[in-house]
Amino acid sequence: xxxxxxxxxxxxxxxxxxxxxxxxxxxxxxxxxxxxxxxxxxxxxxxxxxxxxxxxxxxxxxxxxxxxxxxxxxxxxxxxxxxxxxxxxxxxxxxxxxxxxxxxxxxxxxxxxxxxxxxxxxxxxxxxxxxxxxxxxxxxxxxxxxx
Amino acid sequence: xxxxxxxxxxxxxxxxxxxxxxxxxxxxxxxxxxxxxxxxxxxxxxxxxxxxxxxxxxxxxxxxxxxxxxxxxxxxxxxxxxxxxxxxxxxxxxxxxxxxxxxxxxxxxxxxxxxxxxxxxxxxxxxxxxxxxxxxxxxxxxxxxxxxxxxxxxxxxxxxxxxxxxxxxxxxxxxxxxxxxxxxxxxxxxxxxxxxxxxxxxxxxxxxxxxxxxxxxxxxxxxxxxxxxxxxxxxxxxxxxxxxxxxxxxxxxxxxxxxxxxxxxxxxxxxxxxxxxxxxxxxxxxxxxxxxxxxxxxxxxxxxxxxxxxxxxxxxxxxxxxxxxxxxxxxxxxxxxxxxxxxxxxxxxxxxxxxxxxxxxxxxxxxxxxxxxxxxxxxxxxxxxxxxxxxxxxxxxxxxxxxxxxxxxxxxxxxxxxxxxxxxxx
Numbered sequence: 001x002x003x004x005x006x007x008x009x010x011x012x013x014x015x016x017x018x019x020x021x022x023x024x025x026x027x028x029x030x031x032x033x034x035x036x037x038x039x040x041x042x043x044x045x046x047x048x049x050x051x052x053x054x055x056x057x058x059x060x061x062x063x064x065x066x067x068x069x070x071x072x073x074x075x076x077x078x079x080x081x082x083x084x085x086x087x088x089x090x091x092x093x094x095x096x097x098x099x100x101x102x103x104x105x106x107x108x109x110x111x112x113x114x115x116x117x118x119x120x121x122x123x124x125x126x127x128x129x130x131x132x133x134x135x136x137x138x139x140x141x142x143x144x145x146x147x
Numbered sequence: 148x149x150x151x152x153x154x155x156x157x158x159x160x161x162x163x164x165x166x167x168x169x170x171x172x173x174x175x176x177x178x179x180x181x182x183x184x185x186x187x188x189x190x191x192x193x194x195x196x197x198x199x200x201x202x203x204x205x206x207x208x209x210x211x212x213x214x215x216x217x218x219x220x221x222x223x224x225x226x227x228x229x230x231x232x233x234x235x236x237x238x239x240x241x242x243x244x245x246x247x248x249x250x251x252x253x254x255x256x257x258x259x260x261x262x263x264x265x266x267x268x269x270x271x272x273x274x275x276x277x278x279x280x281x282x283x284x285x286x287x288x289x290x291x292x293x294x295x296x297x298x299x300x301x302x303x304x305x306x307x308x309x310x311x312x313x314x315x316x317x318x319x320x321x322x323x324x325x326x327x328x329x330x331x332x333x334x335x336x337x338x339x340x341x342x343x344x345x346x347x348x349x350x351x352x353x354x355x356x357x358x359x360x361x362x363x364x365x366x367x368x369x370x371x372x373x374x375x376x377x378x379x380x381x382x383x384x385x386x387x388x389x390x391x392x393x394x395x396x397x398x399x400x401x402x403x404x405x406x407x408x409x410x411x412x413x414x415x416x417x418x419x420x421x422x423x424x425x426x427x428x429x430x431x432x433x434x435x436x437x438x439x440x441x442x443x444x445x446x447x448x449x450x451x452x453x454x455x456x457x458x459x460x461x462x463x464x465x466x467x468x469x470x471x472x473x474x475x476x477x478x479x480x481x482x483x484x485x486x487x488x489x490x491x492x493x494x495x496x497x498x499x500x501x502x503x504x505x506x507x508x509x510x511x512x513x514x515x516x517x518x519x520x521x522x523x524x525x526x527x528x529x530x531x532x533x534x535x536x537x538x539x540x541x542x543x544x545x546x547x548x549x550x551x552x553x554x555x556x557x558x559x560x561x562x563x564x565x566x567x568x569x570x571x572x573x
Contacts, residue, residue, distance in 0.1 A: 004520050008513075008571050016572075039512055040529045040542040062542050064510035065572070120516060 006116030007123070008065070015069035020076050021058040028058075034133030034144050036125055041067050045075075045133045052082045064126050066117060071130035073111055083138060090131050097127050168464040170471040175463060176552045178203040189522030192557045197342050197370060197501055197548035198526050199392045202456070206396055209455035210448050220444055222421060236447050239454030240437075246457045247387065248378040249404050253436040256403040256410075257445055261369040262292040264388030264403035265336070267440060268365055269296040271413045272386075273334070279305040282331045284362075286311045286319055286348075287538055288341040291531040293367045297336060306333075313538065317344035317493040324353070328360050335364045339371035339387075343532040343544070344493030345476075345501030347371065354383040363409065369393060373550070374472060374499045376465045379404050391449060395550075396456035400449030403440070410436050417442040468551045472500045475549045479558045483547075486565045492544050503530075503544040506565070509572050511545040517571055518564035525561070 025031075025046035033044045043061035047054055057075040061068075074093075078086055093114075096105045101118050108115075117127045136144035176182050181201045184191055193201060213235065219228035221236045237252075244252040258264045273296075277283060283297045287310050294308075301308045309332075311324035319337075328335065335357045340347045350366055357364045365386035368377055372389040379387050386409075391400035405413075415422055415433050419442035424432040433439045460468070479502050483489055488507035506514055515527035526546045529536045536542060547561055 004517060004571065007516065013572060038528065040533065040536065041512075042542075064512035066513070123512070123516060126512060 007120060009113050009116065011110065011113045012065060012069040015072040016065035019059075019068050019072040021072065022060060023058050024060050025056065025058045028056075030137040030140070032133050032137035032141055032144060034061075034129050034136065036063075036067075036129050038125065039064070041126065041129055043067065043071050043130050043133055045071070045130060045137050047078070047134075047137055049083065052084075054078050054081050054083070054086060059130060063129070064123075066114070066123055066126040067129050070114055070127045073114070074130050074134065077109075077111060078134070086134065086138065090135055093131055094128060097124050168467040170463060170467040170551060172471065172552065172554055176554075178205065178459070179552055180204055180207070182552060186522040186524070187520055192521075192523040192560045194547040194549065194553065194557065194561060195524045195526045196550035196553075197393075197530075197546065199398070200373060200395045200550050201552070202395055202397065202452075203459050205459045206452050206455045210397060210452045213448050213451045218448075221447055222438075232447055235451050235454075236445065239450040242454040242457045243402050246377075246461075247372075247389075247402075247404055248380055250380060251407060254404055254407050254410065256405065256437040256440045257450055258388070258401040258403050259399055259446070260392070260401035261367060261388040261390040262296075262401075264386075264401055265293055265365065265367065266296045267403055267416045268334075268336075268386050268388075268405075269300045271416050271440070272363075272409065273297075273300040274304065275412075275414055276333045277301070277304045277306045280331060281306045281333045282309050282329065283307075284309045284311060284324070284327050284332050284335045286324070286337050287313045288317065288319065288344060288346060288535055289336075289338055289532070290342050290367065290369070291533070292369075293336055293338060294534070307331075310534075311337075313346075313535075316495050317341065317346045317535075318495045319346070319348055319353075321349075321352070321356070325356050328357055328362055330360075332357075332360070332362045335362055336367070337364065338367040338369075339377070340368075340374065340499060340501075341493065341532075341535070342370045342501070343503055343530040343535045343546070344495065345498040345503065346493060346495035347375075347497040347499055349497075350382045350384065358383065363406075370501070371499075373460070373468075374465075375469050385409055391453040391456065394453065394456050395459060396453035397449050400446050400453045402453075407436060410440070415442075416440050419443045421445075463551060469499070471551060472549050472553075475553055475555065475558065476500055476502065478555050479547060479549070479561070482558055482562045483565065486562060487569065489565075492539050492541060500549045501546060502548070503546045505541050505544055506568065509568060511543040513572070514545045514565070514568050517568045518561065521560060521564040521567065523557075523561050523564045 028046035029049045030047035041063035046058045048056035057078040059071040099105050114127050179201045217231045219232040221233040240252045243255045309327045312320045354364045363385035366384040368389040373394045385406045387404040389402045392398040422442040492503040511527035528543050
């Protein structure tokens, strides 16, 4: 499949078909809506934070396979993280999807399946929408736009 | 006259019908150098013409030749180059007037694009005529450029924006539009052809409806003007806007046609050089039409490039272009519908050159990225028409749009690329 396989890996297609944590959370401690005005993708991220630790994370919304898979993988990874670890993970993820393709990137475990998005600059925002929304939720902003 | 052609086809001479011309697509393609390039190792299949069209060599040559031999500022020098530049700029305006069959080139104002044309009318005619409680009517199929300027105007002037509905096929509901046109309506602004749906609106009937109530009509011709002959006098509209880059011309040049009697009454748009007759610190007086609406040094090369583009379109013939594109649309509509899971968005009876669709369970962005790997350029997203997307309950669509140089083989490439999308997504 060549380059395309780098982007649409089976893991991504699976998370697109069966997104994890895809539900509305009743009374979350943190919540924000993210919107990509370029393509109309919307995602709402919900967090349940207990003390310094994220004990539950969920999302809902409509978007492409990349944005949906990214939100699904993100919410999976966030559970059990401290707030500091979540912020750090955001920075590392952001670096991974924006580093130029001729450079090595850090292995972020299952999040690494999204590193292929670097080949497609028009799609980087799809992968990072959920993450920007996470940061807005942690900053107690109600909405964020990736433009 | 075909059912797709709105307005009267221009006859070659009075009383004699022109020979019907058939478009020789291989010859046309040879005129567009970009079509020889490859994309991702495959021949370019450019189906994003509703966003912008490619440029024929004649346009590129006209721009290069202007800068190589004639470049000078217009309307202000006594030297030879300034005279030549002024003549070339004036000639381009004449070509535009002829292309749209305006009664005079005084009615042709150069703008940057259609968006600027609409904003010009909103900021001049609109500020002059729309007062508290007055209304501007648009339709539910407008591009953002024919929504936002009126929202801004109505916000400023305390007016109201009214929106005529469309039906499930993407056709304007004419009875509902008629009801919306009332004693407080100061302007109806409507697209000639929808960029998201392909719908062609029955402009002569709509203009008649509005004029019966004394309401002027602005027609957004951004999409229509490169697909069908446009005759502003036959349409009867008061304003018509178009953009050069969709007419196979350069970006940065657009056109506003305005009825001379209205343009004369309207206040100017931007202030500056060229749009004035005389300036003192106490008061300035305005230049004659169309210069009153053209402050500052214009896009001279852009206008000349547009003139060359219109000449090129004329050499092929808009009737021949219309007929070729209609064949492609019919072919593509049938072929794309064969792909399982496809739902067409926009199935009006009168359409041109635009095929908007969604694939069940697959987001248009994913479609766009995957078909791009096959060299196929389509547009995916909301097409600057978010209210249209909302009307059809989709966040976005994939849109293939055709121009004079596209072929059935390219449609076949699109269809096999769509099959690949389905394979990737299992």
